[in-house]
Amino acid sequence: MxxxxxxxxxxxxxxxxxxxxxxxxxxxxxxxxxxxxxxxxxxxxxxxxxxxxxxxxxxxxxxxxxxxxxxxxxxxxxxxxxxxxxxxxxxxxxxxxxxxxxxxxxxxxxxxxxxxxxSDQMLTDALAQFLVWKRWTDWALIHGSHPADHALAQAYEMSARRFGARIVEWREFVDTGGARVSDSGHVQVQRQIPVFTQNMARHHVVVAADASDVFAVYLPYQTWEAAPVVGSSGLRPVVWxxxxxxxxxxxxxxxxxxxxxxxxxxxxxxxxxxxxxxxxxxxxxxxxxxxxxxxxxxxxxxxxxxxxxxxxxxxxxxxxxxxxxLLTDGRITVSVSPQDGFLHPLSPLDTLGPDRPESACSAFEETAP
Amino acid sequence: MTGRAAALVLTATLLALGTVPDPAAAYRVFVSNERSNTITVIDSETWEVIAEFPGGNRPRGITIAPDGSELYVCASDDDTVRVFDPQTFEELHTLPSGPDPELFVLHPSGNPLYIANEDDNLVTVTDVRTRQILAEIPVGVEPEGMGISPDGRVVVNTSETTNMAHFIDTETFQIIRNVLVDQRPRFAQFTADGSLLYVSAEIGGTVSVIDPETGDILHRITFEVPGIQPELLQPVGVRVTSDGRRVFVALGPSNRVAVVDGESWEVLDYLLVGQRVWQLAFTPDERYLITTNGNSNDVSVIDVAAEQVIRSIPVGQQPWGVVVAPQ
CATH class of the missing domain: 3.40.50.2300 (Response regulator)
Known part of the structure; x- marks a missing residue:
């Protein structure tokens, strides 16, 4: 190892x-x-x-x-x-x-x-299936400013398209650096996040694409609207x-x-x-x-x-x-994807992530049946 | 004339009654409810729930003494086996079980009890009279299923992550054979004559038919239901009629019990029962088979001869195990 x-x-x-x-x-x-x-x-x-x-x-x-x-x-x-x-x-x-x-x-x-x-898209598909099952199809997407954040945002965009959700609002949370934590920092967070999330198009959930751990944990309970936060905090798709x-x-x-x-x-x-x-x-x-x-x-x-x-x-x-x-709020298993009703001719697990026809991988052609 | 005709009809009716088999004996069916921490008691003649009593924390495995004198329950979260009076439902005492007991099997003589301890990779042997632990036998990772040969000489444990059936000599407490089966073996069941052993593999989706003399896998029973994802056909509980001709396999989240020919090992039928069916028990006369349906909070009753589901009975929350008392 x-x-x-x-x-x-x-x-x-x-x-x-x-x-x-x-x-x-x-x-x-x-x-x-x-x-x-x-x-x-x-x-x-x-x-x-x-x-x-x-x-x-x-x-x-x-x-x-x-x-x-x-x-x-x-x-x-x-x-x-x-x-x-x-x-x-x-x-x-x-x-x-x-x-x-x-x-x-x-x-x-x-x-x-x-x-x-x-892969990223297996995780974002897992969350997207649950949101669509809930009929929470209108998403406000907040992503970070690093390349990995952009890649994750793209995966959410792809998942939304695959399963019939809409991204009604895009916002970027720019990483301006600085210390991660300061004493009584929550006072400023409580003022800044509502303002940052003000005037977004009508949405069911806020999807956070924060691969860099810069802002997502600040979002739950602090958004302007009373929408649940999912993605990099709130309800998260995880392996375990x-x-x-x-x-x-x-x-x-x-x-x-x-x-x-x-x-x-x-x-x-x-x-x-x-x-x-x-x-x-x-x-x-x-x-x-x-x-x-x-x-x-x-x-x-x-x-x-x-x-x-x-x-x-x-x-x-x-x-x-x-x-x-697994979809977790950090305290318990809320749900497990793939969700009921998302069908696949081979395996429901192949509804998560790019499927064989979409794959650009050629290194396995000799071995794949 | 009229009165005479009526008398004749009455006689004919009585004769007809005399020719039907004896009415089903009334047995008591005990169901452990994993979530509600209770044991439900059902009368097998009326199929009415006649009692529900506390079974300890997270009751799962459940069995009864051959003479019906004591009811044993794995209270998993209490790390103990609780012993109840099957008549009064009073708790009599507890037995040392090792941690997190899930499933166990009683020696055909009624003593001792062989208990799978999932967390410790052990099988614990407990004397139900002296209430002492006689042995702890190291087995594979996550022991669960427990079966015993009808002559009581071999106990078989299945380990869910090691994926083996471990054959243990009940005199020496030594493992005498290991048979590799499919993923996540949950249950082991001998035929009444001891000539075959059935081992279910929940994630592998198969039941292995094993020759206990040689350890050879004679056949792997597989399952297929049109319109049901193969991943949901998850074999758990297995019961075999005493003549060996029929094998019933509970198929978990597919909500079905498979009826399998005990000679050709062909699947003959799939009976629709409640949701997430795990464990099974015959009435002692083998007229009925009772299934625990964890996600629909009920048990289904199968008429064994007709191979049909005849009713379902609401019990506590998340029913797990079932045993029927001898009369």
Whole structure:
């Protein structure tokens, strides 16, 4: 497991403060789970975890390759994932457990990278389906000023078009820098946000596209109109959250908390998923060969139980894991997408994110049936 | 003449009555309600709810002593097994179960109890007389389903994340065999003659038919209902008639119970029941099969011979398990 740590400011909410074992603890739990199963089959699993910086990532990766590791879970952003994928020896298999950028599954896809993390549009589609199910079809979209925010806003625009919602108002919240928090800062927030959201076209919800954690948490209860906030705060589409209990999830939460002494975060869950998928392939193929594992994961026989009420599988045309998305207010699971009534000829999970005909990925053509 | 004709008719009626099978014996059906923390009691003759009593916090697995003297309930959030008097519904005592007991199986003799502890990857063996833990057996990740061979020599546990059926020798408490099945195995059920073991896999969508002697998977039963997403056909509870000829499989959120031929393993029919059907129990005479429908807060009653659903009965919130008392 290779985690790249990027320089960043502290989060707006101290509930989201970074933890030193982020993702690593999830990988550790998956390795324990795999080892328990392996114990009955004579299989052994070992996890080696490395954290690095973007500058030193190529060297750290090369060292792992020199040491003979060929299956690597990456908690990294797009540029590093692409660089490492292109530098990897031909028999290596990489699993992306963080980056949501659509391009990595599309025109920039790599045959040696499987994506356990959902793409931006899988997440925005999951939220859009719920909003359309609620008939909250008129959206005021507030996005940040960074490229990632613009990309997320585009994903929401695409989702709105796909499922019949309308973006009736666009606003940009410009990041002017400065400290993240100041004492009694809420006094100014309470005055500024209503003014910022004044005079918007009639809307049912405010959709926040804030990939950079600059403003979204300030929106709920502070908007001019009494509209719910969704997206980057309020009701959020997520892979996992610590209150999720259904489909036996409480067992995974308990196991993780006993191991790590803290709640499971999305990065931990994605790392767990990545290594559980690998473990499942090892059990079923009786092989530790990365090529055999990759072929099994992309094949029809693979499915993984992951506390989401239905099996997870990979899209063979771009290596993206199909998965239900949780919608949470931070306290509880409010709903789970795909929603009832959104149909697909192959799998309802393929109503989330770009479907095969829309895919610009060609690196999987040799292997996709 | 008229009176005589009437008497003849009456005689004929009595004779006709005499030829029908004995009326169904009245059994007591106990249903654990996971959400409302209660046990609902139903009379199987009238199908009326006759009582509802507290079952501890989050009651799930439920079973009864072979002689009907004690009712056992996994009170999952209390980390204990609660023991009730099936006549008075009084709580008698509790049994040590290990943490978060979900499902268990009683030895055919009535003792001991084999309990799956989901959080600890253990099967706990508890003596129901001395109320002592006899053994803790490490198994795969997230143990759930528990089945026992009719001769009581082998107990089978299924582990939901390891995806195995673990065969445990009940004398040595050692695992003697592991059989890999499909994703998230929920339930294990032997046939009455012990010759076959059925293991359901909720997320895999299959029921494996296993030869317990060899551990070979003889067949994988799959399910298909037109118009229903395959992902929703999630096998959980399994019950087999004592002659082995019919297998009933609860299919979770597809709201159906599959009727399977016990020899060809073909699915013969799908019976529409309530929503999210998980567990099943026969009446002791096998005339009826009762299903717990978690999301519609009711149980369905299936006429086993006719293979038809004959009624549904509202119970508490989120019914989970069901057991029928012997007479």
């Amino acid at each position: 290779l985690r790249v740590d990027y320089p960043s400011l502290l989060p707006l909410s101290r509930l989201d403060l970074p933890v030193p074992d982020l993702g690593l603890a999830g990988a550790e739990l998956a390795t324990q789970d795999n080892a328990t199963t392996g114990g009955f089959l004579g299989h052994r699993y070992a996890l080696h975890s490395v954290t690095t910086t973007p500058e030193e990532a190529p060297e750290a990766f090369a060292t792992l390759m020199d040491q003979g590791y060929r299956i690597v879970v990456l908690l990294a952003e797009g540029p590093e994932i692409l660089a490492l994928a292109d530098a990897a020896p031909p028999d290596a298999l990489l699993l992306n457990a963080r980056e949501t950028d659509e391009a990595l599954r599309g025109e920039a896809c790599r045959a040696n990278v499987l994506h356990v993390a959902p 959250h610590a209150a999720h209990e259904s489909w036996g999830a409480i067992q995974l939460q308990n196991r993780f908390e006993a191991l790590a002494g803290r709640p499971m975060r999305e990065e931990d869950h994605l790392a767990w998923l990545a290594l559980r998928a690998v473990g499942e392939a090892v059990v079923r193929t009786n092989s530790a060969d990365p090529a055999a594992i990759r072929a099994y994961l992309l094949g029809d026989a693979f499915n993984l139980a992951a506390f989401k009420g239905q099996p997870l599988t990979f899209r063979p045309w771009n290596g993206q894991l199909r998965q239900p998305i």
